[in-house]
Amino acid sequence: MRKQIRKYELSGREPLTHAGFIDGAFVAGNGGAFDVLDPSDESHVAQVIGLSPDQVESAIAAARRAFDSGAWSGLTMQERGAAMMRFADSMAARADRLKELAVREAGCPVSSTVMGAQVASPLRMAREIVDLFLRLPEVEDNPLPLHERVNAHFAVQSVTRWSPIGVVTAISAYNVPFYTALWKVVPALMAGNTVILRPNPLTPLSSLVFAEAAEEAGLPKGVFNLVIEQGVDGAQALTSDPRVDMVSFTGSSTVGVEVAKQAATTLKRLVLELGGKSAQIYLPDSVDRAAMAAMSVCTSHAGQGCVLGTRVFVPQESKAEVLEAMAKLLSGVKIGPARDPASQLGPVISAGQRARCEHFVAAAVAGGGRVVCGGKRPEGLEKGYFFEPTVLDLPDNTNPAAQEEIFGPVVSVIGYRDLDHAVEMANDSRFGLSGWIHGKDKVKALEVGRKIRSGTVNVNGALMSSHASSGGIKMSGLGRERGVEGLREFQIMTTLNIGG
Known part of the structure; x- marks a missing residue:
């Protein structure tokens, strides 16, 4: 018994x-x-x-x-x-x-x-x-x-x-x-x-x-x-x-x-x-999907996931429209206690982790970046370790917010000249845990995915399975x-x- x-x-x-x-x-x-x-x-x-x-x-x-x-x-x-x-x-x-x-x-x-x-x-x-x-x-x-x-x-x-x-x-x-x-x-x-x-x-x-x-x-x-x-x-x-x-x-x-x-x-x-600082590369034919990257990262346990694609690479000429669409999507996110079924974005784990988010937002701005939305503690929530869903407009991949794992609801958007430039920046990281490629041209998307140096690469889809292994390279x-x-x-x- x-x-x-x-x-x-x-x-x-x-x-x-x-x-x-x-x-x-x-x-x-x-x-x-x-x-x-x-x-x-x-x-x-x-x-x-x-x-x-x-x-x-x-x-x-x-x-x-x-x-x-x-x-x-x-x-x-x-x-x-x-x-x-x-x-x-x-x-x-x-x-x-x-x-x-x-x-x-x-x-x-x-x-x-x-x-x-x-x-x-x-x-x-x-x-x-x-x-x-x-x-x-x-x-x-x-x-x-x-x-x-x-x-x-x-x-x-x-x-x-x-x-x-x-x-x-x-x-x-x-x-x-x-x-x-x-x-x-x-x-x-x-x-x-x-x-x-x-x-x-x-x-x-x-x-x-x-x-x-x-x-x-x-x-x-x-x-x-x-x-x-x-x-x-x-x-x-x-x-x-x-x-x-x-x-x-x-x-x-x-x-x-x-x-x-x-x-x-x-x-x-x-x-x-x-840790990870995973890249998401959006091919020119899939720019319309890029705005959802910010939503998915920020509302996935307040960005506290090592495989999340927190560096978003889009064509330079499309960057402004992507940033605008991201800010619009995140403006309606419900921030609140984890126990509330209506909450889409809960807290980070601790006051120290919230301070880490604040630190890297400030470092991003000091390095030439711009806060498109969020970037601070939300109003009206005096208790709890909450941080607003945040989108950063970064001038390049050398910015501290693009190089360090933040582990919070913070997404960095970087423009690329061409796909070779996107791949170069994606691989310019001390991490190598995961990567994401989005493209309606499946052949081209796979071609780009094969160039990414990472333990896992997701091309137009991902899975979490007992039957498929994962792991990191470099500092991941x-x-x-x-x-x-x-x-x-x-x-x-x-x-x-x-x-x-």
Whole structure:
């Protein structure tokens, strides 16, 4: 019989009774206390007493013991798959809870299309990950030519064997916290690894769902562990401890660099999904579509998405009409609390993130740019971390607003002379996470898309699928998530040669 689903009452006044899940048990934190705030009105969602460094050390030790015991890694893929389907069912039973938390701790508008990425998509993908793994071969023949397989001295068979990597640290982001955590936790577990999840302190509450699911699904002790903390001491231990074999991190490029440095001393496997400054190129035959770029970016969780196309390139001669159309579209956007179904644009995550938006608007103007619309805090919303949907008219791609990730409802529009010029500017970035090409001439659009240097390029369409991987180049990261390539990241590839 399944255990009863826990109900957590988050009054905002009483601390959570636990802030971790270690070695199969929920634990109360012994570390620093911090508040989880609702970015829509700055009210308290919960008070959390985080885990101490000693408790983080206990989580690492538990994960190491659990992996080395073989209680999980020694199971067949089918046996793990059965347990992970129970795990997925337990998470799905908490869909309403996850939606509530996406609104309250992450500030995602309840009516936003991004709500699908917050809850429905990851819940669906949890089961798809299991199915994908069950279809993957654990042993594959290496394509040796016949003269290497058989010679005068012996015959040899060469195969590739896929096996678990060990202890995995999973560090998730604040914008879509459940989604970014799930694409670390579920494939890592399904591969046979043990996991320590460390959520972002701004949005830690949805991570409790993983712990509840691990308990209900009957995962062996220490296979899944959860660490919620106030600062970064635990995260640094999780990325540097020699007992950890792999780190999967989603977050800013700045922090990603530090994670890579910490992991370097023990040469851990790294998957880093970092920042982006994605370009959208509108071919001359599709200028009429460009105005919607500002609407889609700004109303997608207040622009808090690393793959969003925040640099919009249009023909120079059409730039004025595009800017005018963008301003007209955004003038009617309803800004308000995430819980209000009428809100199209909710808050950014924190006061610091709102200040970052203000900083880059000012930097854009100082660099020769112009604020077409927005650029400040909206009137009438004294509480909450709101920022107006903003369109910047930039003279060129060297402007600070074109070069740095802002992570807010801010779109930069830049004119190009010809398509070669557009491609040159699109690739003139230290990031390379995603790219967008729009053109009614599909052949020409594809031709342009093939010239973009980015981990993902979307030509007249995009998708978010378990079956297609994504990942960044340059300062946008290392490795892949999703797809077969993303699953294999959590495994060791061994070449096994057998002679006779």
